[in-house]
Amino acid sequence: MPQTLSAQLVPSIIQYINNQSLAIGARLPERALAEHLRVSRSPVRTALAKMADNKLISRHPEGGYVVAEGALSCSPFTEPVKSNADEIYFKIASDRLTGELPEKVTENEMMRRYGITRSLLSDILLRIHHEGWIERLPGHGWMFAESMSSGGAYNESYRFRKIIEPAGILEPTFKLDETSILQCQEEQVWLCNGAIFSVTPAQIFDANTRLHEAIAACSGNMFILDSLRRLNRVRRLMEYTKAIDREQALRRCKEHLVLIGLLLEDDREAASDYMRMHLSDASREKQAK
Known part of the structure; x- marks a missing residue:
């Protein structure tokens, strides 16, 4: 269902x-x-x-x-029921990234293309809209937002992140939002305890971006946070094309827990260095896929 x-x-x-x-x-x-x-x-x-x-x-x-x-x-991270809605969602993501879907689409076109009802398509489009990679056009149709479509741009995105994210931790305005970070810690522990092997690629992406954006928000620098949020929106579809190595994903989650521990101990110099190492390792693994 x-x-x-x-x-x-x-x-x-x-x-x-x-x-x-x-x-x-x-x-x-x-x-x-x-x-x-x-x-x-x-x-x-x-x-x-x-x-x-x-x-x-x-x-x-x-x-x-x-x-x-x-x-x-109740845990806010309960795994949702997998369904053909997820299959259509990822098919739309793949088709958009490869250019098979144009920038502007209508619901009738998409219903015919994917052989689904208007009700199911509406739910999927609202999910995509919630994630920020499609917008409703005035009066008629939808328009996809900008997305990352080349490996070169993807590699540049990691180099940019290695500039802004470690620096954000060292900002003089940095103030740890302990409530937000502890929520992210709970989610990462849940993934490390086995959920990483059953959740969808979208759930992994969302959990990890929540943590990185929560840390950027603590910087107190709105330009760092806004830049990271925009970058995460445009790289979402590229991430979906990467083969998911669950063991690598588990290792990244464990690194997240180390990073959170350093922040909770207020060792910002070490946390900044660890963030840079974490992003460098993740970039190297992703480029190998």
């Missing part, structure tokens, strides 16, 4: 609850969640209803939903 966008939003809502340190009984307004997740209110409403049915949150007597104990004890 295809995994709908609302089902995909459940882990994100749980993570939002944890990141915001919301207490039991705190309200969960649809509008705020929709804006945070960059989706419409309809799938958020459906996701909240499913969460209430599963006792993760509670329905408020006056309408809406509030945090329940279930959400606080």
